[in-house]
Amino acid sequence: MAIDILMPALSPTMEQGKLAKWLKKEGDKVKPGDVLAEIETDKATMEVEAVDEGVLAKILVGDGTDNVAVNTPIAVLADVGEDLASAVASAKMPDLVALPAAAPVASEAAPATVPAAPAAPQVAYDAGTEVPAGTEMVNMTVREALRDAMAEEMRRDGNVFVMGEEVAEYQGAYKVTQGLLQEFGAKRVVDTPITEHGFAGIGVGAAFTGLRPIVEFMTFNFAMQAIDQIINSAAKTLYMSGGQLGAPIVFRGPNGAAARVAAQHSQDFAAWYSAIPGLKVVAPYSAADAKGLLKSAIRDPNPIIFLENEILYGQSFPVPVLDDFTLPIGKARIHRQGKDVTIVSFGMGMTYAIKAAQELEKEGIDVEIVDLRTIRPMDTDTIVASVMKTGRCITVEEGYPQSGVGAEIVARIMEKAFDYLDAPVLRVTGKDVPMPYAANLEKLALPNVGEVVQAVKAVTYR
Amino acid sequence: MAVAARKAGRAGSSAANKSTANKGSARKAVPNTPQFDKSQDLAAYNEMLLIRRFEEKSGQMYGMGLIGGFCHLYIGQEAVVVGMQMATKPGDQVITGYRDHGHMLACGMDAKGVMAELTGRRGGLSKGKGGSMHMFSKEKHFYGGHGIVGAQVSLGTGIAFANRYRDNGNVCLTYFGDGAANQGQVYESFNMAELWKLPVVYVIENNRYAMGTAVSRASAQTDFSKRGVSFNIPGEQVDGMDVRAVYAAGQRAVEHARSGKGPYILEMQTYRYRGHSMSDPAKYRTKDEVTRMREEHDPIEQVRRRLLESWKLSEDELKVIDGKVREIVNEAAEFATHDPEPDPSELYTDILL
Numbered sequence: 001m002a003i004d005i006l007m008p009a010l011s012p013t014m015e016q017g018k019l020a021k022w023l024k025k026e027g028d029k030v031k032p033g034d035v036l037a038e039i040e041t042d043k044a045t046m047e048v049e050a051v052d053e054g055v056l057a058k059i060l061v062g063d064g065t066d067n068v069a070v071n072t073p074i075a076v077l078a079d080v081g082e083d084l085a086s087a088v089a090s091a092k093m094p095d096l097v098a099l100p101a102a103a104p105v106a107s108e109a110a111p112a113t114v115p116a117a118p119a120a121p122q123v124a125y126d127a128g129t130e131v132p133a134g135t136e137m138v139n140m141t142v143r144e145a146l147r148d149a150m151a152e153e154m155r156r157d158g159n160v161f162v163m164g165e166e167v168a169e170y171q172g173a174y175k176v177t178q179g180l181l182q183e184f185g186a187k188r189v190v191d192t193p194i195t196e197h198g199f200a201g202i203g204v205g206a207a208f209t210g211l212r213p214i215v216e217f218m219t220f221n222f223a224m225q226a227i228d229q230i231i232n233s234a235a236k237t238l239y240m241s242g243g244q245l246g247a248p249i250v251f252r253g254p255n256g257a258a259a260r261v262a263a264q265h266s267q268d269f270a271a272w273y274s275a276i277p278g279l280k281v282v283a284p285y286s287a288a289d290a291k292g293l294l295k296s297a298i299r300d301p302n303p304i305i306f307l308e309n310e311i312l313y314g315q316s317f318p319v320p321v322l323d324d325f326t327l328p329i330g331k332a333r334i335h336r337q338g339k340d341v342t343i344v345s346f347g348m349g350m351t352y353a354i355k356a357a358q359e360l361e362k363e364g365i366d367v368e369i370v371d372l373r374t375i376r377p378m379d380t381d382t383i384v385a386s387v388m389k390t391g392r393c394i395t396v397e398e399g400y401p402q403s404g405v406g407a408e409i410v411a412r413i414m415e416k417a418f419d420y421l422d423a424p425v426l427r428v429t430g431k432d433v434p435m436p437y438a439a440n441l442e443k444l445a446l447p448n449v450g451e452v453v454q455a456v457k458a459v460t461y462r
Numbered sequence: 463m464a465v466a467a468r469k470a471g472r473a474g475s476s477a478a479n480k481s482t483a484n485k486g487s488a489r490k491a492v493p494n495t496p497q498f499d500k501s502q503d504l505a506a507y508n509e510m511l512l513i514r515r516f517e518e519k520s521g522q523m524y525g526m527g528l529i530g531g532f533c534h535l536y537i538g539q540e541a542v543v544v545g546m547q548m549a550t551k552p553g554d555q556v557i558t559g560y561r562d563h564g565h566m567l568a569c570g571m572d573a574k575g576v577m578a579e580l581t582g583r584r585g586g587l588s589k590g591k592g593g594s595m596h597m598f599s600k601e602k603h604f605y606g607g608h609g610i611v612g613a614q615v616s617l618g619t620g621i622a623f624a625n626r627y628r629d630n631g632n633v634c635l636t637y638f639g640d641g642a643a644n645q646g647q648v649y650e651s652f653n654m655a656e657l658w659k660l661p662v663v664y665v666i667e668n669n670r671y672a673m674g675t676a677v678s679r680a681s682a683q684t685d686f687s688k689r690g691v692s693f694n695i696p697g698e699q700v701d702g703m704d705v706r707a708v709y710a711a712g713q714r715a716v717e718h719a720r721s722g723k724g725p726y727i728l729e730m731q732t733y734r735y736r737g738h739s740m741s742d743p744a745k746y747r748t749k750d751e752v753t754r755m756r757e758e759h760d761p762i763e764q765v766r767r768r769l770l771e772s773w774k775l776s777e778d779e780l781k782v783i784d785g786k787v788r789e790i791v792n793e794a795a796e797f798a799t800h801d802p803e804p805d806p807s808e809l810y811t812d813i814l815l
Contacts, residue, residue: 198650205620206627208620228610240596
């Protein structure tokens with residue numbers, strides 16, 4: 001009985017990968033544990049081992065094939081002695097090997113009443129006034145944009161260094177620091193032990209002396225161990241010293257829910273850090289914003305919390321080709337112009353907002369999307385101007401509802417644009433529960449496109 | 463006081479406070495306490511006396527309601543910071559916790575500015591926004607002044623990291639108490655400091671009580687010089703009441719760190735005469751214990767005796783020194799009492815650059 005060997009997933013968020021190399025050839029006998037092939041994604045490489053004993057009857061996906069979707073059959077394994085030709089004939093052939101380089105669509109599934117989400121949108125970067133007219137754009141992933149931002153700033157200023165777990169020799173737990181060790185050496189790309197509290201404090205101490213550390217947390221969940229140093233030391237010392245001693249430091253790493261990693265590894269800390277005077281909190285969505293804002297963050301003399309998202313790392317966006325592309329911290333961006341309703345969101349929340357806007361367009365509702373980009377200081381003016389135009393607003397975030405970023409936005413709109421509102425402002429948030437592991441429960445715990453659509457319809461009385 | 467009694471006390475002192483070094487489990491003998499020359503004794507006397515008188519004045523002003531909140535006095539521990547400071551060179555940094563007035567004075571920070579910070583006035587070193595626990599001076603390389611027990615250990619290790627990064631030859635003295643020595647981040651920092659051979663000297667000021675909890679009730683290993691053993695950091699126990707012993711140990715530690723060999727731990731066996739803070743009723747120790755330490759081991763009295771006996775200074779000459787110190791402290795108190803509070807507009811300054 002022939003068995004299909006399927007393309008494995010290297011991580012909970014992996015959608016596709018490259019079949020780098022076969023180490024066995026057709027006709028080879030294999031036993032469990034034998035390495036059959038090497039596969040890789042942009043962040044990791046792994047060996048595919050045989051699970052069953054048999055003969056490699058047919059290789060379906062050849063060496064060097066890119067964009068092989070997870071669970072695609074990549075080979076057929078026949079029983080020893082089985083007729084190889086009939087084994088191959090009985091096996092499924094992959095009908096979709098080379099996928100377009102689409103964004104992952106994790107956690108977008110919505111309740112049955114909601115129409116299926118459309119294909120991942122092409123995000124047109126609205127150059128606006130931030131990029132000179134006619135600037136060439138190149139597609140790159142958020143991951144590459146972040147890496148380029150760090151590399152450019154490290155070339156520019158010898159005081160900039162990056163430290164964290166697995167940032168150097170491993171090339172980054174999520175491959176965001178890929179290549180930095182090779183270019184800048186171990187002095188400036190510092191692997192730390194697993195010791196968040198300690199290395200966060202070391203980073204802050206170094207920053208007190210004028211160095212500009214980039215402290216990578218493997219995820220912001222682990223920064224909970226370090227939050228005392230971030231808040232009590234980094235954020236408050238400038239004030240406590242009467243302006244003498246600041247901490248020019250960037251704390252960065254993936255924030256929010258990844259996929260299927262349960263409660264301790266899935267939490268959005270945007271609201272937490274945004275509550276603290278003395279910090280700036282940045283949460284980009286697109287690769288261009290990730291690059292321009294990280295470069296600005298590294299140059300900023302204040303402590304910056306730079307919240308990334310694991311699911312966005314692999315998504316591609318157009319990024320301006322400029323020698324020195326920076327963006328101002330504290331400025332929101334109108335991602336999409338519209339006249340009927342404003343959606344305010346940031347980071348991963350933008351993916352729901354954008355898809356919902358496309359759905360709503362079909363029903364004649366013209367949505368304006370404000371991408372906050374910076375949570376603190378919050379660009380209240382841009383939010384209020386949009387709400388004054390549309391008269392209706394909802395917020396979208398993956399964080400908890402209570403004391404969330406949405407709650408803050410609602411309060412500011414109420415204080416500054418109450419008379420312009422034609423409906424109460426609604427919030428779409430993560431649910432008020434620790435993140436569950438089960439796939440169905442996790443989907444329910446996260447916001448989804450259907451909820452955004454419903455909230456927009458509620459405030460537009462549709 | 464009778465000389466004989468003092469001599470007896472001195473003998474008791476050296477017996478109670480042994481000077482030993484260890485690397486891993488192997489202890490090695492260290493040189494005997496060196497003698498100070500006259501100028502060293504005079505300098506140490508001046509510095510320690512300034513801290514003592516300053517802290518006494520702080521206590522008075524706290525009692526008068528001029529100083530608010532927490533106020534942790536350094537009285538009794540003066541030899542530690544003064545001896546260590548004598549072992550440094552310009553450019554070396556200091557960072558400590560919240561019992562920090564003595565460290566600031568020893569670093570050469572202006573007594574007026576320190577006192578005015580205690581009273582929350584605009585002429586305070588932090589413009590009145592930091593208070594007793596939070597003062598800093600980039601000019602004097604003093605990095606605070608930190609209120610979270612143990613946080614300064616990671617921060618000081620980071621300052622040493624920056625020294626190493628810049629290869630500037632400076633050493634960071636990182637002070638903390640026997641209480642902070644049980645915090646987790648201390649050991650995270652020890653690990654990285656030795657791993658990366660950072661130029662940091664960890665000065666553990668063991669004053670026997672973490673607030674009101676005696677060392678023996680809080681610490682499974684009460685020999686703090688051994689706290690770096692599992693990281694291969696050498697350590698010594700030092701008679702922290704004898705400024706000469708502190709200085710000698712400080713020189714060894716600073717030299718070790720500066721030469722690229724990595725961190726060094728000094729356990730300073732010292733004693734605070736006053737409570738943990740001003741509101742401390744000190745029910746956890748006997749009055750006798752405090753009296754005995756004051757009478758038999760006082761760090762200032764030890765130097766005073768040498769000035770009189772070995773260096774043949776007269777009581778009158780010491781009175782002149784005393785008078786000058788009192789003048790500095792009184793001026794500081796005067797300034798701190800009459801300097802205006804910060805302008806209300808300062809509420810919203812210095813949050814971000």
